[in-house]
Amino acid sequence: MRTLVDRRRFNLMLGAGVAAGALGAAMPRARAAGKITVLNWQGYGTDEAWALKLFAEQTGIEVVHDNYNSEQEMFTKLRTNPGAYDVVVINSAWTSRIAEEGLLEPIDFATVPNAVDLDPLLKDSGNFVFDGKTYGVAWVWGMNALGVRKDKAAGVDSYDVLLAPESADRVALFDDAITEIGIAALMLGQKIDDPSDMPAVIDKLKAMKPSVKLIWSSEDQWNKAFSAGEFDYSIYWSGAAGRSQKAFNLPVEFIVPKEGAIGWLDGLSVPASAPNKAEAVSFINWMIDPAFYVKWATDVGAPASANTKAMDELPADDPQKLIHKTEYLKQLQFMSPMPDERRQAFVDAWEEVKAFYAS
Amino acid sequence: MSEPQGAAPAPRSLRPGTVTALLVAPAYAWLTLAIFLPLVAMLVFSFLTVAPFGNRVAEFTTTHYLVFFNRPYLVEVALRSLALGAWTTGICAAIGLPAALALSRAFRGRTRELLFFLVILPFWTNGLVRVFSWTMVLRENGILDDAVRVLWPAAPSFGLLYSQPAIVIGLVHAYLPYMILTCYLSVVAIDDAVLEAAKSLGARAPVVFWKIVLPLAAPGLIAGSVLIFVPVIGSFMEPRILGGKAGVTIGTVIEDQFTQAFNWPLGSALSFIMLAVVLVIFAVFSRALRGRLTAS
Numbered sequence: 258m259r260t261l262v263d264r265r266r267f268n269l270m271l272g273a274g275v276a277a278g279a280l281g282a283a284m285p286r287a288r289a290a291g292k293i294t295v296l297n298w299q300g301y302g303t304d305e306a307w308a309l310k311l312f313a314e315q316t317g318i319e320v321v322h323d324n325y326n327s328e329q330e331m332f333t334k335l336r337t338n339p340g341a342y343d344v345v346v347i348n349s350a351w352t353s354r355i356a357e358e359g360l361l362e363p364i365d366f367a368t369v370p371n372a373v374d375l376d377p378l379l380k381d382s383g384n385f386v387f388d389g390k391t392y393g394v395a396w397v398w399g400m401n402a403l404g405v406r407k408d409k410a411a412g413v414d415s416y417d418v419l420l421a422p423e424s425a426d427r428v429a430l431f432d433d434a435i436t437e438i439g440i441a442a443l444m445l446g447q448k449i450d451d452p453s454d455m456p457a458v459i460d461k462l463k464a465m466k467p468s469v470k471l472i473w474s475s476e477d478q479w480n481k482a483f484s485a486g487e488f489d490y491s492i493y494w495s496g497a498a499g500r501s502q503k504a505f506n507l508p509v510e511f512i513v514p515k516e517g518a519i520g521w522l523d524g525l526s527v528p529a530s531a532p533n534k535a536e537a538v539s540f541i542n543w544m545i546d547p548a549f550y551v552k553w554a555t556d557v558g559a560p561a562s563a564n565t566k567a568m569d570e571l572p573a574d575d576p577q578k579l580i581h582k583t584e585y586l587k588q589l590q591f592m593s594p595m596p597d598e599r600r601q602a603f604v605d606a607w608e609e610v611k612a613f614y615a616s
Numbered sequence: 617m618s619e620p621q622g623a624a625p626a627p628r629s630l631r632p633g634t635v636t637a638l639l640v641a642p643a644y645a646w647l648t649l650a651i652f653l654p655l656v657a658m659l660v661f662s663f664l665t666v667a668p669f670g671n672r673v674a675e676f677t678t679t680h681y682l683v684f685f686n687r688p689y690l691v692e693v694a695l696r697s698l699a700l701g702a703w704t705t706g707i708c709a710a711i712g713l714p715a716a717l718a719l720s721r722a723f724r725g726r727t728r729e730l731l732f733f734l735v736i737l738p739f740w741t742n743g744l745v746r747v748f749s750w751t752m753v754l755r756e757n758g759i760l761d762d763a764v765r766v767l768w769p770a771a772p773s774f775g776l777l778y779s780q781p782a783i784v785i786g787l788v789h790a791y792l793p794y795m796i797l798t799c800y801l802s803v804v805a806i807d808d809a810v811l812e813a814a815k816s817l818g819a820r821a822p823v824v825f826w827k828i829v830l831p832l833a834a835p836g837l838i839a840g841s842v843l844i845f846v847p848v849i850g851s852f853m854e855p856r857i858l859g860g861k862a863g864v865t866i867g868t869v870i871e872d873q874f875t876q877a878f879n880w881p882l883g884s885a886l887s888f889i890m891l892a893v894v895l896v897i898f899a900v901f902s903r904a905l906r907g908r909l910t911a912s
Binding site: 466471472612 | 869
């Protein structure tokens with residue numbers, strides 16, 4: 258999932274300095290109540306030094322980290338290092354698959370007081386559920402949908418704008434098979450990660466040929482081309498749209514059209530083999546605390562919180578708050594796990610479409 | 617500091633063969649480690665069903681080598697990549713040979729050094745920076761359009777960015793130094809007396825160029841073409857950034873297999889197929905060129 262990696266890379270850049278100090282800062286603890294190990298991407302929230310210091314002062318629990326660089330690596334580490342981790346950040350597309358192997362502990366929400374403020378649509382997401390039990394606490398989320406130039410955004414409420422005659426040569430698509438196949442599937446009313454009619458999906462994408470001007474592959478490239486006025490309509494990331502507005506002052510409006518959008522959701526889980534389960538749950542509770550989120554989001558930059566109270570406490574003009582409207586949640590299809598053969602079929606289909614655009 | 621007198625041990629005499637082996641060993645050890653082993657690994661991967669990482673079980677298969685039959689749209693992509701290679705190499709030759717001639721014949725001393733420095737300059741700039749600066753030049757209402765409008769205010773926009781010519785421009789900029797340097801080495805070795813002899817026998821400049829300079833510069837042209845054609849076919853950065861939707865090449869397809877599909881075997885197989893195609897092209901060309909050179 259390149260989308261997610263890129264998003265995290267951004268956070269990684271922002272948080273790298275802070276993260277470097279995280280382990281050292283956590284060492285001198287107030288009370289010796291225990292030590293937990295968190296498995297996560299580097300520089301992605303859980304290793305904010307100030308947050309770990311506060312947590313240690315309040316609970317006496319020291320937090321250390323181990324990192325992964327891909328979801329596959331995270332899965333492998335859980336499988337091969339039982340007893341090594343107390344908390345793990347998992348893209349919810351993977352949670353049920355990992356729970357199925359008996360590697361996760363079910364969550365008892367009575368022990369997570371802050372969970373009452375979680376948006377029910379995210380808290381009860383089917384992605385967390387296996388065999389009737391919930392194996393993850395919803396943490397942060399984001400979307401892939403339309404990023405449109407402000408003066409062209411009026412009345413845009415459908416992905417059909419990507420096919421409209423007035424969009425000729427004014428569209429930028431994202432160079433990611435899973436996203437683009439997913440968008441075409443949404444247009445056809447199919448499932449984003451398992452479309453029932455792949456040939457129709459391919460035809461839909463091919464029909465965009467007269468509109469497509471470029472295919473972007475990094476946030477930086479999108480920002481440069483957009484500010485040079487090279488396109489008006491694009492498939493874009495919700496978090497990146499907020500950064501483009503705030504950091505580069507670009508007139509982009511993020512629109513979730515009537516067909517819906519592609520969503521991703523990260524959760525916090527406790528491995529079944531965790532040595533310190535109670536301490537792990539209290540750390541998870543801190544991670545979904547509005548006090549943690551607001552400082553993380555405003556000082557460093559973060560995706561949208563699953564905690565509605567945390568989103569409410571953001572400043573009223575915060576672009577991430579304006580973009581990640583809770584009513585959108587009803588319109589999202591969340592990414593879910595994908596077998597290797599289907600991933601290959603997606604990449605092949607997108608490759609065929611790109612070759613058609615170029616011809 | 618002074619050398620300690622008489623304390624130096626008498627130099628042990630090594631046999632010349634041993635010396636050569638010792639001198640060559642680091643280079644070959646490095647080549648084995650950095651090029652040969654990864655290449656062999658990729659060759660092995662290209663015959664496996666999946667890359668053997670984690671707990672996935674890989675089996676032997678040759679299906680990846682049938683990729684052009686299973687995915688017919690790739691044939692067109694491959695042909696376009698070859699055309700890209702031909703255009704880039706051709707333009708590099710058309711600019712590089714005259715530049716090499718000028719460097720070797722028309723300039724001397726400091727001026728020549730300065731011009732050489734300018735030729736090599738692109739080598740020292742980061743490739744990504746180079747490509748992104750081209751986007752600023754080529755884009756609609758970019759630097760190129762502005763420059764033209766200074767002379768002709770009503771000029772229409774070139775709007776070259778996101779097209780095949782934009783990719784060729786970026787690639788020519790990146791690879792031209794190879795052609796100039798290889799041609800320079802051939803051209804500088806041409807004896808002035810040969811050219812004077814031709815002129816004194818009544819040959820005009822075009823004839824001198826065609827009958828004498830070109831055949832003598834051929835080794836440089838061929839070496840430069842080989843150095844340029846191969847990497848251009850596999851290029852993916854310039855097509856992605858300058859090509860827009862036109863930027864689909866075999867290089868980008870191979871890159872996607874590695875980064876998006878995690879299908880290392882298919883990516884490797886595509887690479888080896890293209891390598892084979894390139895070798896065939898060179899075999900045909902070198903035979904034709906050798907025929908022409910011996911005939912003239």
